[in-house]
Amino acid sequence: MTVRLSKQARREQLLDAAVALVRSRGADGLTLVTLAEAAGVSRPIVYDHFGTRSGLLIELYRRLDERHKTAIEAAVREAAPELDDVARVIGAAYFACVSEMPELAAVSAAVKGTPETEAVQRELLDGYVELMAAALAPYSKLGADALRLRCVGVLGAAEALASRPGGEEALVALIVGGLLPRRC
Structure with missing residues (x-):
């Protein structure tokens, strides 16, 4: 039955x-x-x-992305209120999700290429940027737009570092270094 x-x-x-x-x-x-x-x-x-297959991939991508984002949000909530700790939990949560959800990268690659899927990827990236910017804002003297741009850069770096030894430590250093005041 x-x-x-x-x-x-x-x-x-x-x-x-x-x-x-x-x-x-x-x-x-x-x-x-x-x-x-x-x-x-x-x-x-x-x-x-x-x-359509594209519709399926988009919904699957949204679902996996939401799981990833939820894990990062939970990690940030548990972090000590210090820049190094927040940066460390963001990096650790990102890398944990990459290793525990390999299908996210596969689906992300599969949804590239059409205007509809590109728009969804941009929307989800913007959600990560906002999450990171909110978590890092208390430790930054950057304006909101400058902080968001640095978060975009960090997320791009995170994707590139995901498969490299030492990538998590490098990501944490990029997060912390990206918030330090510029030296002339």
Whole structure:
């Protein structure tokens, strides 16, 4: 006997199955058809929830991004109220999410390339920038716009450093160094 799920519960089930598919087959192995098969539902159910593969990837990206952001927010709340500690927990949380959620990078790469997906990536990046800027603002004499720009740079560096030995320490140094006053 098949249990009928609410629309939201079914969506969550499908997204859980999508994460598992990306983890086992990579983002290229995730299609609406493979998702329907993996979730044990008919194709029309998957199409009804996501419409297109792009729609599926965007929703999956949003979900993974929200998990990542939630982990960073929790880490920042637990940090001692000192710049080095806040920078350290931001770096540690970022690197923990990268290692614990490898599917995030795969889905991020898969959503690149269309105006719709680029807009979603920009929206989510802006959310990280705001999160970081809010966490770091008490330790910075920079104006809000300058601080946000430095956070954009730090996030770009974080992505580049994610696969490098010593990357976490380098990221923390960049965060702290980016908030220090300029020397002439």
